[in-house]
Amino acid sequence: MSNIDHFELLFNPKNVAVVGATANETKVGAMVVTNIRACGYTKEIFCVNPSEKYKTRKIFGLKVYQNLTSIPSQVDLATIVVPPDAVVSSLEDCVDAGIHAAVIITAGFKEVDEDREKIQDDLVRVSKKGNIKFVGPNSMGIYSSANRESPLHAGMGFMTPGPGDISIASQSGSFGTMLCNYLKNIRYFISTGNEASILMEDYIEYFGRDPGTKIISIFVEGLRDARKFHRIAKEIALKKPIVFFKAGVTKGGKRAASSHTASIGGSEEIYSGLFKQNGILRADEMDELIFLTKAAKFLYPYPKGNRVGILSGGGGFGVYLTDSCEKGGLIVPQVTDPDLISRIGKYLPFYWSRNNPIDTVATWDFSVFPKILKIILDYEGFDIILTQCMAGMGDFFANYKPMDPYGIKRKEIMVEMFQKLESKLAKKQISIVTSNPNKTTVLIAPGFSPANPVFDLYDDAQVLVTSNPKGTIDILRKLIEYRKFLENNNAI
Amino acid sequence: MSNIDHFELLFNPKNVAVVGATANETKVGAMVVTNIRACGYTKEIFCVNPSEKYKTRKIFGLKVYQNLTSIPSQVDLATIVVPPDAVVSSLEDCVDAGIHAAVIITAGFKEVDEDREKIQDDLVRVSKKGNIKFVGPNSMGIYSSANRESPLHAGMGFMTPGPGDISIASQSGSFGTMLCNYLKNIRYFISTGNEASILMEDYIEYFGRDPGTKIISIFVEGLRDARKFHRIAKEIALKKPIVFFKAGVTKGGKRAASSHTASIGGSEEIYSGLFKQNGILRADEMDELIFLTKAAKFLYPYPKGNRVGILSGGGGFGVYLTDSCEKGGLIVPQVTDPDLISRIGKYLPFYWSRNNPIDTVATWDFSVFPKILKIILDYEGFDIILTQCMAGMGDFFANYKPMDPYGIKRKEIMVEMFQKLESKLAKKQISIVTSNPNKTTVLIAPGFSPANPVFDLYDDAQVLVTSNPKGTIDILRKLIEYRKFLENNNAI
Numbered sequence: 001m002s003n004i005d006h007f008e009l010l011f012n013p014k015n016v017a018v019v020g021a022t023a024n025e026t027k028v029g030a031m032v033v034t035n036i037r038a039c040g041y042t043k044e045i046f047c048v049n050p051s052e053k054y055k056t057r058k059i060f061g062l063k064v065y066q067n068l069t070s071i072p073s074q075v076d077l078a079t080i081v082v083p084p085d086a087v088v089s090s091l092e093d094c095v096d097a098g099i100h101a102a103v104i105i106t107a108g109f110k111e112v113d114e115d116r117e118k119i120q121d122d123l124v125r126v127s128k129k130g131n132i133k134f135v136g137p138n139s140m141g142i143y144s145s146a147n148r149e150s151p152l153h154a155g156m157g158f159m160t161p162g163p164g165d166i167s168i169a170s171q172s173g174s175f176g177t178m179l180c181n182y183l184k185n186i187r188y189f190i191s192t193g194n195e196a197s198i199l200m201e202d203y204i205e206y207f208g209r210d211p212g213t214k215i216i217s218i219f220v221e222g223l224r225d226a227r228k229f230h231r232i233a234k235e236i237a238l239k240k241p242i243v244f245f246k247a248g249v250t251k252g253g254k255r256a257a258s259s260h261t262a263s264i265g266g267s268e269e270i271y272s273g274l275f276k277q278n279g280i281l282r283a284d285e286m287d288e289l290i291f292l293t294k295a296a297k298f299l300y301p302y303p304k305g306n307r308v309g310i311l312s313g314g315g316g317f318g319v320y321l322t323d324s325c326e327k328g329g330l331i332v333p334q335v336t337d338p339d340l341i342s343r344i345g346k347y348l349p350f351y352w353s354r355n356n357p358i359d360t361v362a363t364w365d366f367s368v369f370p371k372i373l374k375i376i377l378d379y380e381g382f383d384i385i386l387t388q389c390m391a392g393m394g395d396f397f398a399n400y401k402p403m404d405p406y407g408i409k410r411k412e413i414m415v416e417m418f419q420k421l422e423s424k425l426a427k428k429q430i431s432i433v434t435s436n437p438n439k440t441t442v443l444i445a446p447g448f449s450p451a452n453p454v455f456d457l458y459d460d461a462q463v464l465v466t467s468n469p470k471g472t473i474d475i476l477r478k479l480i481e482y483r484k485f486l487e488n489n490n491a492i
Numbered sequence: 493m494s495n496i497d498h499f500e501l502l503f504n505p506k507n508v509a510v511v512g513a514t515a516n517e518t519k520v521g522a523m524v525v526t527n528i529r530a531c532g533y534t535k536e537i538f539c540v541n542p543s544e545k546y547k548t549r550k551i552f553g554l555k556v557y558q559n560l561t562s563i564p565s566q567v568d569l570a571t572i573v574v575p576p577d578a579v580v581s582s583l584e585d586c587v588d589a590g591i592h593a594a595v596i597i598t599a600g601f602k603e604v605d606e607d608r609e610k611i612q613d614d615l616v617r618v619s620k621k622g623n624i625k626f627v628g629p630n631s632m633g634i635y636s637s638a639n640r641e642s643p644l645h646a647g648m649g650f651m652t653p654g655p656g657d658i659s660i661a662s663q664s665g666s667f668g669t670m671l672c673n674y675l676k677n678i679r680y681f682i683s684t685g686n687e688a689s690i691l692m693e694d695y696i697e698y699f700g701r702d703p704g705t706k707i708i709s710i711f712v713e714g715l716r717d718a719r720k721f722h723r724i725a726k727e728i729a730l731k732k733p734i735v736f737f738k739a740g741v742t743k744g745g746k747r748a749a750s751s752h753t754a755s756i757g758g759s760e761e762i763y764s765g766l767f768k769q770n771g772i773l774r775a776d777e778m779d780e781l782i783f784l785t786k787a788a789k790f791l792y793p794y795p796k797g798n799r800v801g802i803l804s805g806g807g808g809f810g811v812y813l814t815d816s817c818e819k820g821g822l823i824v825p826q827v828t829d830p831d832l833i834s835r836i837g838k839y840l841p842f843y844w845s846r847n848n849p850i851d852t853v854a855t856w857d858f859s860v861f862p863k864i865l866k867i868i869l870d871y872e873g874f875d876i877i878l879t880q881c882m883a884g885m886g887d888f889f890a891n892y893k894p895m896d897p898y899g900i901k902r903k904e905i906m907v908e909m910f911q912k913l914e915s916k917l918a919k920k921q922i923s924i925v926t927s928n929p930n931k932t933t934v935l936i937a938p939g940f941s942p943a944n945p946v947f948d949l950y951d952d953a954q955v956l957v958t959s960n961p962k963g964t965i966d967i968l969r970k971l972i973e974y975r976k977f978l979e980n981n982n983a984i
Contacts, residue, residue, distance in 0.1 A: 025902075038899020060898045084843075107853065108843040116843070158906070160892040160899070172808020178938065181888070221811055247811040250818035255826070256811040256849050285962055286812055286938065316664020319713055319739040319748045320778055326742035334747070351576075351600040351608070357748050361599065395943035396673070400652040406552045407530020407652070410517075414650070446670065446778065449941030451887035470777055 006133040009101035012146040013076030020081035021047035023059045029081040039153035068097040079154045084108035095130030104136035139193030140173035161186040167207040170219035182290045201228040208236035216242045217293040221257035237279035238491040241296040245289040279485035298462045302483040303440040306330045309382035310357035318357035328473030370428040377436040389443035391454045394419035430461045498625040501593035504638040505568030512573035513539035515551045521573040531645035560589040571646045576600035587622030596628035631685030632665035653678040661695040662711035674782045693720040700728035708734045709785040713749035729771035730983040733788040737781040771977035790956045794975040795932040798822045801874035802849035810849035820965030862920040869928040881935035883946045886911035922953045
């Protein structure tokens with residue numbers, strides 16, 4: 001019985017049961033069933049609900065069982081969505097049915113008060129006695145694409161992740177949902193909840209060993225076993241990047257964290273030391289967690305140096321980008337190479353700046369962007385190229401409100417033109433960037449919106465588009481430091 | 493002749509001439525004409541182009557004149573869009589036609605090199621001799637709603653500002669365009685260009701005196717007359733907020749600025765001192781320039797204190813918001829008031845946190861948000877309320893890619909539901925916030941996109957929606973400091 005691979009059951013189950021399934025769309029039990037189907041899971045799903053009405057009715061076309069033991073097959077994974085006071089007996093039912101892995105979505109345990117903490121202790125007792133390991137309680141669920149043809153999203157929340165190689169573990173459902181929705185290409189996602197049975201550190205260790213995980217992205221309010229994390233972190237970080245967000249770093253934040261996931265905060269100094277020693281890519285803002293994870297994936301091999309070439313469509317934006325680089329420890333070197341100047345100059349009006357940042361002087365001939373981009377990507381004096389991303393302009397123009405017929409007509413022409421132009425330019429920009437994988441290129445789209453599907457083009461090609469200069473520089477600096485960590489440890 | 497009010501001619505001209513107008517839509521001369529029409533200008537527009545073909549053809553339905561002197565009326569304002577080498581003679585033509593105000597869009601002067609600087613000097617000579625003042629050269633143009641029934645956008649660039657009370661002067665066309673597009677309700681917009689005739693300091697002084705200007709928003713690479721700025725800044729700041737962005741603060745940034753608008757950088761210490769002494773609201777990032785300007789307008793009267801009440805839809809987000817507040821010098825006080833706890837608790841599951849941040853525990857009953865918002869707005873223990881904005885969720889769901897028919901159906905239902913729900917909730921949220929003008933409330937929408945028209949609802953009601961916690965806290969801290977400046981100077 002001790003040979004059971006609980007993670008294999010959790011991440012690659014041959015079937016899944018939903019205890020507390022319902023056809024009432026306003027309930028979490030309905031959302032979990034729909035999510036399992038919507039993500040592309042093709043294997044068997046057993047709905048469990050003892051209610052009289054489900055003796056005759058189905059749930060979203062699926063047969064309903066009165067209890068786990070009446071399911072004819074051996075169940076690999078149970079998802080538990082029953083009310084709080086029924087969770088212990090549901091877990092006991094799992095044990096009776098010979099199930100060894102579960103995801104407990106239901107909340108209302110240790111995070112509430114001492115009385116409810118005792119019920120969580122009961123869960124732990126049942127799990128140890130019955131050799132069943134579980135995610136949660138108070139978890140939003142899990143996603144796994146261990147089987148790419150039949151990925152599983154056993155959880156609540158609105159997300160439709162697709163198979164990929166980023167593994168996420170989050171003590172926050174909202175952050176976890178956001179990560180899945182922005183990053184899209186997911187290997188595993190775990191909303192760890194109260195971690196009564198499986199700890200955050202266990203997931204990280206598993207991701208570290210998993211060959212299908214290339215990047216690890218973590219949201220933590222408090223680690224339970226910082227020693228274990230310290231033991232495993234560096235070894236993993238030398239093989240694959242770990243992007244780590246620590247919430248609850250201030251006094252108020254720690255208090256809030258303790259009532260959210262009942263976690264122990266630990267001092268900022270301990271975490272900061274842990275991260276520095278172990279080559280952890282620490283994110284300081286919510287946006288940074290998303291973009292640093294994307295960057296760790298898209299920008300490999302990481303920048304060798306900190307010399308930035310800037311190609312901007314407006315002078316002020318170029319000056320601001322230069323400030324942002326230099327404030328953040330990157331260098332925007334002067335360019336005096338007459339050959340480079342003359343090659344770029346061919347595409348620009350005589351009054352261009354003849355230096356770095358390279359300002360296209362608000363030209364309306366957008367075809368010069370990819371042409372100049374190609375020239376500066378070949379130039380040896382830059383390690384990193386920052387340039388503007390045209391995508392999203394069509395949407396922006398669509399929101400204009402011109403007042404007269406000529407203005408309205410021009411708006412219509414421009415929106416149509418830009419929607420065509422932006423995907424054409426995007427493809428050209430993407431093809432140039434991907435043909436130069438040894439130079440780090442980042443595109444900045446000030447009006448970036450994750451809801452705009454035009455940005456999918458860049459994601460699919462693994463070309464990084466970010467939303468603001470400061471965040472971009474922070475990410476680049478961290479990747480340069482990470483590269484140094486790898487070099488110093490002979491891992492590169 | 494010295495009694496001419498050049499600013500009156502510039503901002504409230506009874507007609508406008510476009511020297512270099514053309515019907516060729518790819519040229520700036522066409523864009524300027526369309527922009528003048530598109531913004532709602534109802535007065536006379538004279539197109540000037542000596543080309544043979546325009547003897548018979550019109551430009552966007554407008555009659556074309558061979559030169560300025562052949563225009564039958566006295567022209568108030570000339571917009572000059574001719575090639576660089578024809579600008580001096582065009583300005584001379586203006587003088588011959590008795591015109592006393594001009595906007596020079598054409599670039600290619602002092603910002604290029606010494607030879608071109610001499611041509612700019614010629615412009616200054618012509619202007620002094622002929623008593624004509626001009627914006628630019630190398631300007632993107634101006635917008636004025638001094639006459640609200642006939643606002644004027646004499647410039648290039650893509651924007652459709654509407655009448656309002658924010659006045660903007662920018663040494664960057666790209667920043668200026670962005671400000672106009674985000675802020676929408678504009679009194680004056682000036683792209684100052686090379687400032688050969690009218691200086692940035694002159695515009696600021698004018699905005700300071702103008703009763704129609706309630707907020708001043710400034711982008712500067714370098715001030716020419718820092719003494720004048722120092723003389724006027726505090727007096728203005730005591731009457732209306734000046735939001736100021738200084739680019740070119742690093743070595744590289746200064747170099748870039750000098751080739752962009754030929755400005756003299758000045759040391760960071762000088763600017764920093766100038767801003768502190770004079771109550772200037774300094775923005776440090778591009779986003780902050782936009783949102784601090786909006787906040788200066790929407791959040792009046794500014795927060796009296798720094799005690800923040802947080803209402804969040806997810807625990808992790810609440811912890812992160814709390815960290816952001818406390819890192820940024822705001823306080824998230826504990827809440828022990830049993831009455832408040834019990835009033836909020838009525839709307840939440842038993843396992844809610846019973847403290848501040850108030851976490852709605854990922855409830856799907858979105859109607860609890862406005863209900864709890866109302867309760868905490870009445871509570872005396874908070875100066876500021878931060879909460880989530882639901883707008884934009886419909887767009888986000890629309891980008892989901894579910895795999896099976898049940899998932900697809902649910903997505904369709906959710907998108908429709910959210911698009912209805914978000915505007916319903918928005919209206920409710922807006923009505924609650926606007927009924928409590930003495931408490932500072934900010935809504936945070938992590939997926940905020942200016943291209944999404946749903947956010948117009950909030951703008952129209954002057955309710956602030958921001959995109960990220962850190963930026964929001966920075967803005968609030970600056971407004972608290974500004975309020976102290978006003979109090980210390982007995983201006984409030």
